[in-house]
């Protein structure tokens with residue numbers, strides 16, 4: 001993966017058909033997805049459960065772009081090698097998931113992946129100030145994690161502060177939660193370059209009617225680029 005700050009859309013397969021992940025992934029990539037966002041939930045860190053390493057490993061051969069795995073689990077460290085083995089390109093852990101995020105980010109990189117650090121809406125930007133040399137991405141949550149289809153929470157001031165902390169380092173800013181053609185321009189203007197979107201991409205479409213995914217992604221892109 002080479003670094004650039006161009007706009008990237010990362011559809012969240014949390015909004016896909018859970019019985020048909022392979023075809024859903026291929027459909028969103030064919031329609032122009034830049035990355036594929038995979039939401040892992042444990043029913044403990046967040047009040048919802050999705051899937052674990054064997055499922056993520058099964059997704060891997062379908063992903064030709066970037067497999068971006070967002071862990072909403074606690075603890076994290078015991079599972080890092082399993083997600084490396086599953087083929088994650090980027091593995092993101094929440095700063096709130098345990099007392100040793102510094103060690104977690106080191107371990108993610110040591111396992112050969114890019115390391116992301118995620119911030120819940122209640123966590124301030126400066127919580128990542130001492131992690132900048134260990135992170136390849138900062139994920140600013142714009143909903144409380146656990147479910148798709150929630151209302152966007154305005155975190156633009158936090159995104160701006162994270163952008164300042166990053167300076168000239170090659171670190172992505174990802175935004176996740178309630179991103180659609182109305183909210184996307186706000187977060188991009190504040191400094192985000194990777195937009196996760198679940199319901200706004202999958203709404204109204206299906207693998208047999210995948211043009212809708214493309215139309216939905218184009219609407220997000222157009223809202224940002226004009």
Ligand code: DX5
Nearest residue numbers: 012145146148149178198199
């Ligand atoms: C929320 C997940 C998100 C979710 C976004 O906990 O991390 O990735 O799928 O869904 P939308 O775009 O519908 O808010």
Ligand code: ZN
Nearest residue numbers: 039070176196
């Ligand atoms: Zn996510």
